[in-house]
Amino acid sequence: MAPPLELEINGQKYPAHSDPDTRLLTVLRDELGLTGTKYGCGEGQCGACTVLIGGSPRRSCQTPLGEVMQPITTIEGLEKDGHLHPIQQAFLDLEAFQCSYCTSGMIISSLALLAQKPNPSPTEIVQFMQGNICRCGTYPRIVNAIQQAAKSMEKQAR
Amino acid sequence: MSTVAKKFTHEPEPERYEFRELPIHHFALDRRDFFKFFGAGIIVFATAKDALAIQESGGAARQNHSDELPKEITAWLHIAEDGSVTAFTGKVEIGQNIRTSLAQTVADELRVPFESVRMVMGDTQLTPFDMGTFGSRTTPTMAAQLRRVASAARELLLQTAAKEWNTSPEKLVAANAKITEPATSRSTTYAALAQGKTLAQRIPDEDPVTPASQWTVAGKSTPKVNARAFVTGRHQYTSDLRPAGVLYGKILRPPSFGATMTSCDVGAAKKLPAAVVVHDGDFVGAAAPSETEAEEAVAAVRAQWKETPQPSSSELFAYLKQNVDTSERSDLTQTGSIATGLANAAHRLQASYTVAYIAHAPLEPRAAVAEWNDNKLTVWTGTQRPFATRDALAEAFHLAKENVRVIVPDTGSAYGGKHTPDAALEAARLARAAGKPVKIVWTREEEFTWAYFRPAGVIEIKSGIAADGTLTAWEFHNYNSGAAGIGTPYSVANQHIEFHPVRSPLRQGSYRGLAATANHFARESHMDDLAHAANMDPLDFRLKNIADPRLRAVFQAASKSFGWRARKTKPGQGFGIGGGIEKGGYVATCAEISTDDAGSAVRVVRVTTAFECGAIVNPDGLRNQIMGANIMGLGGALFEAMTFDGGRITNARFSRYRVPRFRDVPQMEIVLLDRKDIPSAGAGETPLVGLAPAIGNAIFNATGARRTTLPLAPRA
Numbered sequence: 001m002a003p004p005l006e007l008e009i010n011g012q013k014y015p016a017h018s019d020p021d022t023r024l025l026t027v028l029r030d031e032l033g034l035t036g037t038k039y040g041c042g043e044g045q046c047g048a049c050t051v052l053i054g055g056s057p058r059r060s061c062q063t064p065l066g067e068v069m070q071p072i073t074t075i076e077g078l079e080k081d082g083h084l085h086p087i088q089q090a091f092l093d094l095e096a097f098q099c100s101y102c103t104s105g106m107i108i109s110s111l112a113l114l115a116q117k118p119n120p121s122p123t124e125i126v127q128f129m130q131g132n133i134c135r136c137g138t139y140p141r142i143v144n145a146i147q148q149a150a151k152s153m154e155k156q157a158r
Numbered sequence: 159m160s161t162v163a164k165k166f167t168h169e170p171e172p173e174r175y176e177f178r179e180l181p182i183h184h185f186a187l188d189r190r191d192f193f194k195f196f197g198a199g200i201i202v203f204a205t206a207k208d209a210l211a212i213q214e215s216g217g218a219a220r221q222n223h224s225d226e227l228p229k230e231i232t233a234w235l236h237i238a239e240d241g242s243v244t245a246f247t248g249k250v251e252i253g254q255n256i257r258t259s260l261a262q263t264v265a266d267e268l269r270v271p272f273e274s275v276r277m278v279m280g281d282t283q284l285t286p287f288d289m290g291t292f293g294s295r296t297t298p299t300m301a302a303q304l305r306r307v308a309s310a311a312r313e314l315l316l317q318t319a320a321k322e323w324n325t326s327p328e329k330l331v332a333a334n335a336k337i338t339e340p341a342t343s344r345s346t347t348y349a350a351l352a353q354g355k356t357l358a359q360r361i362p363d364e365d366p367v368t369p370a371s372q373w374t375v376a377g378k379s380t381p382k383v384n385a386r387a388f389v390t391g392r393h394q395y396t397s398d399l400r401p402a403g404v405l406y407g408k409i410l411r412p413p414s415f416g417a418t419m420t421s422c423d424v425g426a427a428k429k430l431p432a433a434v435v436v437h438d439g440d441f442v443g444a445a446a447p448s449e450t451e452a453e454e455a456v457a458a459v460r461a462q463w464k465e466t467p468q469p470s471s472s473e474l475f476a477y478l479k480q481n482v483d484t485s486e487r488s489d490l491t492q493t494g495s496i497a498t499g500l501a502n503a504a505h506r507l508q509a510s511y512t513v514a515y516i517a518h519a520p521l522e523p524r525a526a527v528a529e530w531n532d533n534k535l536t537v538w539t540g541t542q543r544p545f546a547t548r549d550a551l552a553e554a555f556h557l558a559k560e561n562v563r564v565i566v567p568d569t570g571s572a573y574g575g576k577h578t579p580d581a582a583l584e585a586a587r588l589a590r591a592a593g594k595p596v597k598i599v600w601t602r603e604e605e606f607t608w609a610y611f612r613p614a615g616v617i618e619i620k621s622g623i624a625a626d627g628t629l630t631a632w633e634f635h636n637y638n639s640g641a642a643g644i645g646t647p648y649s650v651a652n653q654h655i656e657f658h659p660v661r662s663p664l665r666q667g668s669y670r671g672l673a674a675t676a677n678h679f680a681r682e683s684h685m686d687d688l689a690h691a692a693n694m695d696p697l698d699f700r701l702k703n704i705a706d707p708r709l710r711a712v713f714q715a716a717s718k719s720f721g722w723r724a725r726k727t728k729p730g731q732g733f734g735i736g737g738g739i740e741k742g743g744y745v746a747t748c749a750e751i752s753t754d755d756a757g758s759a760v761r762v763v764r765v766t767t768a769f770e771c772g773a774i775v776n777p778d779g780l781r782n783q784i785m786g787a788n789i790m791g792l793g794g795a796l797f798e799a800m801t802f803d804g805g806r807i808t809n810a811r812f813s814r815y816r817v818p819r820f821r822d823v824p825q826m827e828i829v830l831l832d833r834k835d836i837p838s839a840g841a842g843e844t845p846l847v848g849l850a851p852a853i854g855n856a857i858f859n860a861t862g863a864r865r866t867t868l869p870l871a872p873r874a
Contacts, residue, residue: 019450026449030406035398036391038570040521041602045812048521075391088389095381095778098786099253100388101395101521101570126820133812135521136253136571137789138782139823 005065009034010077020066024058025049027065028074036075036104040133047132050105050112057112073111075104086156087111090149091142098136106132110146118157119150192233192358196244199352200318202235202311204286204361232286234307234361235264237315241335241349243268243275245304248288249296250280250542251568252576254842255779256296258383259376262776263301266375267308267368270335270348277383280541280566282548290543292574292668294741294840297775301838305367314359318351370773370834377834379778384568395570396540397525397599404527405434407588407598408452410442410459411608414805415664417463427458434592435459445588445596468805469663475512475616478638478660486659489641496620499631499652503622505691506631510618511680513639513868514799515611515664519817522570523605528585529595534561539582540569550579551586573790574668575609606810611800612669613662615639617680627692629703634681638662640673643740643847646681648703664802670787671843674740675794675850679868682736682851686858696735696855697722708770708833709739712746715829716768720748730754731763732860736851742839743771744831747788747848749824751856757863760871762792762824762853770831771839777830784828784845791846793818795853797869 004015009032018027028034028051037060040048044059051060054070078085084092087110097103106129113120113128120128125143134142192201236244245264251257261275268275278284280291288300316327319337323344331338338345370377387393412419419440427435433446433455444455469477500506526539535557541547541564548564551557569576581598589596600608615638622631629650636644638660645655657673669675689699697717704710717723717735726733730753737746750764769784797816801808809815850868857871858864865871 018448022448022450029398030400030448033400035394035400038395038522039397039599041812043602043811043813046521046602079390084386084389091389092381092385095385095782097253097382097385097388098255098782099521099569099571100385100393101253103388104391107389126823129820131819133521133817133819135519135573135790135817137786137792137818137823139789139818139820140785140826141782143820 005068007068008071010073011071016065018065020064022065023061024051024063024065024068024072025060028060034074034076038101038104040102040105045131045133046102046105047109048102048105050108050132052108052112055112055115057109073108075108078107078111085111086152087114087146087149090145090152094141094145094148096138096141096145097134098138102132102134106134106142110149113146114150114153118154120146122147192236193356196233196236197238198354198356199239200237200311200314200355201233201358202307202314202361203233203358234286234304235311237311237348237352239349239352239354241274241347241352243270244278245275245307246278246285247300247304248280248282248285248545249300250291250544250566252291252540252542252572253569254296254783255382255776256300257568258380259297259775259779260301260304261383262376262380264304264308266373267305268312269332272375272380274335280544281563282544282565283563287545290546290577292542292577294743294843297771297838297840298742301775302367306361309367310359310361314357315348315351318355318357319346322346370838373773376775377773378776380776394567395522395525396527396538396567397522397570397597399527399538399567399597401527401529401595404595404597405445405447405588405592406449406452407443407445407585407596408449408456409584409598410456410461411604413463414465415468416466416805419461420464421462423460426460427455430455430458434588436588436591438587441587443584443588445592445594465805468802470803471514471799471801472803474614474663477663478614478616481661482637483659483661488659489644489657491645491655492653494652496631496633496652496654499650500620500622502624503630504625505688506620506622507684507687507691508620509684509687509866510616511683511866513615513617513676513679515614515666516669516794516798517606517611517800517815518573518575518609518669519605519812519815520571520573520575523600523602524576524581524609525597525599526581526585527595527597528582528589530589530593533557534563535586536563536565537582537586538565538567539579539585540572540576541566541579541582542572542574542576546577547579547582551582554583555586555590573670574672577668578610580608602812603810606815607807610665610667612794613639613666613673614664615673615676617676619680619684621684621688623688623692627689627694627699627702629688636673636677639676642672643674643677643738647706647709647739648685648700649705650703664800670790671740671846674738674844674847675791676868678736678738678740678847679850679854682738682848683854683864683866686734686851686855687864700735706739708744709737711831712744712768712770713737715831716746716748716766719768719827719829720764720766722748728752730860732856732858734852734855734857734859736855737848740844740847743769743841743844745769745844745848747852749849749852749856751853751860753857753860757857757861758871758873760796760853760857762796762822764825764827765849765852766827766829767845767848768829768831769841769845770833771841771844772836773834773838774830774832775838777832780830780841781828783841785826787843787846788826788849789818789823791849792822794868795850796871797873799869799872
């Protein structure tokens with residue numbers, strides 16, 4: 001058996017024994033038990049499986065394990081010392097979910113957006129988030145949550 | 159075991175809510191067992207007879223079930239020695255936020271802080287029998303039941319305190335988890351009263367409950383109880399469960415609907431070292447330590463199939479008209495005479511409408527984890543019908559119901575799509591063979607193909623109005639899509655309203671709002687054309703024919719807030735209105751659309767929905783449901799439709815089946831009418847039924863051309 005690949009996820013090192021062709025989503029969920037990242041479609045169309053790789057949003061269902069060269073951020077990595085990330089807090093405050101199955105992917109995509117554009121307009125949010133599906137239809141609340149998160153992150157940065 | 163019954167036939171799922179099964183209560187703990195199980199304290203329980211009485215309608219068949227009932231007891235509420243409250247319900251949380259709204263209700267009636275109430279939901283071993291979470295019944299039925307339960311517990315606490323203080327309960331007050339005697343100012347907590355006790359209270363037949371005008375916890379916006387677990391990714395949906403040693407299952411699917419297996423060779427698959435392969439009747443599947451290995455094993459199965467000719471979506475509506483199922487009784491309501499009504503009409507109209515099959519596409523696909531222990535089976539699965547799933551498992555595996563436990567983790571939505579036990583049966587069959595727990599998560603393609611669909615339908619209407627716009631005749635025929643919302647809320651002396659069951663070419667079943675969407679689309683589109691024929695404003699025409707003050711109120715509220723009387727200012731702009739009554743809820747929706755010159759591109763610019771469902775339990779939760787219903791409804795209104803050919807779904811992916819996304823969302827305004835004097839109705843479904851006709855009517859208003867098909871703008 002080939003030696004395991006080493007992944008850095010949320011600042012921690014993990015050995016991954018799966019075959020390099022295995023989708024990152026499967027490795028995260030089935031091998032490493034990081035089930036916060038969800039399966040929704042397996043074709044990169046719904047965004048439920050979004051993670052950051054080297055800071056960029058990637059569909060983990062479309063990413064073979066062997067191609068992962070940079071550190072990964074998943075939903076499990078956002079809460080620090082019992083404090084929610086401002087994006088998580090904003091989703092919570094505005095109840096920007098119903099069944100919440102899309103929420104991990106929404107929050108990770110929002111994180112990528114706010115890293116690129118700390119103060120996005122509603123149109124920019126819609127454009128960036130277009131690849132994420134919320135079948136329950138909470139989109140307007142998600143847009144508001146991203147704007148609220150942007151404000152509180154700006155405050156934190158000051 | 160002969161076969162796990164996998165019904166890939168065209169047998170329709172029950173489209174109406176009255177499932178004709180007996181509720182069978184097996185949770186036969188006696189009172190001492192309750193306390194062994196839950197700890198000391200105070201319990202409110204019901205005998206099975208009580209439980210029957212509170213279950214949904216359609217109970218006629220159940221009345222012959224009473225002989226052995228008194229022995230069977232279910233617990234509804236437990237107050238522990240530390241004062242914590244646990245309430246039990248067979249309902250399930252699928253995103254509609256009832257874990258929160260039911261806890262509000264219990265807290266309100268028991269007079270305890272919201273935070274002290276925990277709901278145990280959808281667990282066939284712990285919760286009282288429940289038919290299922292559908293039909294917008296949780297709020298009108300289950301919330302009312304839990305109020306009676308909490309009221310009974312409060313009464314018991316009052317009596318207990320009165321006994322200890324040697325006074326009478328009428329002199330005591332229950333508030334904020336305490337019993338107080340105002341005259342003496344002495345006070346004791348519920349926790350103290352529960353200390354060392356094993357008190358049980360049966361639910362009385364009638365119990366006074368708190369009117370909505372006096373609610374303190376209910377009636378207020380309350381955040382989702384376990385929301386933090388969702389924003390951190392910690393909540394475990396069924397598909398996230400990983401019991402020790404779990405294997406991943408995959409099922410061999412037929413190549414097309416109606417295909418039957420003629421031969422099957424699993425030899426090569428069985429040679430793969432990692433996989434457990436099961437071939438049992440028409441069930442073929444494999445379980446392995448990884449999904450990939452399970453997929454490889456299923457791919458190694460060599461099966462031959464006999465396919466049969468199947469209708470395609472291009473010929474669907476003719477097919478539906480030609481395949482009326484005369485063995486099923488049609489559903490007919492008739493008053494007066496259509497012939498007379500038409501003869502007396504100044505304008506007559508006749509039109510036909512069609513509605514496509516659409517998919518629920520819940521973002522969490524069907525999933526189940528099954529685990530056998532000796533001859534006992536536990537299945538975790540995202541289902542709307544945990545008890546029916548338990549019964550199906552017991553039947554398939556020849557087990558006593560007591561030996562099957564179904565647990566429903568809060569689920570990644572359902573919308574009426576998770577009534578069937580398929581994934582549970584599949585996981586259980588594989589787990590039995592493997593001797594290890596097995597998890598099944600359907601792929602998106604399986605979800606789009608092997609689940610079931612919202613029924614397609616053809617609706618034909620013949621109508622007449624007098625010169626002043628009064629309706630004189632209303633003849634309405636619905637083929638296949640269903641009877642929900644089929645009755646007209648408008649006053650018409652002469653009516654013939656009929657639902658015709660059809661042998662559906664695709665597997666079909668419940669969907670959020672059921673056929674109310676189709677029936678409202680046809681009716682409200684037709685009403686719009688009648689208004690046009692009468693040369694009346696569509697709102698005025700409706701108001702002229704509505705007697706029900708609650709329906710008038712939502713039409714007036716929606717149109718006022720929308721600015722219905724405002725003039726259009728831009729070319730291609732259109733305003734439309736639609737609404738109705740369904741499941742005790744009243745809705746009116748106004749929509750503004752814009753189109754290009756050809757009318758092919760349609761954009762919904764703005765939507766105003768006025769909704770009234772009696773006393774509102776959780777205003778913020780209700781707004782979320784109404785907004786979600788409308789956004790989900792945009793898909794079915796504008797562009798969602800299953801396409802199929804040769805027994806194969808040809809758009810079984812999100813890349814081919816368009817669902818509403820961020821960019822599709824219009825400006826939305828929600829107007830809530832809170833009627834504290836009227837019992838609360840459910841609200842997860844009805845808010846969406848006015849949307850499609852409002853959009854269709856807005857397109858007519860913009861273009862002068864009537865669209866009679868759902869979806870209205872498939873290429874939009």
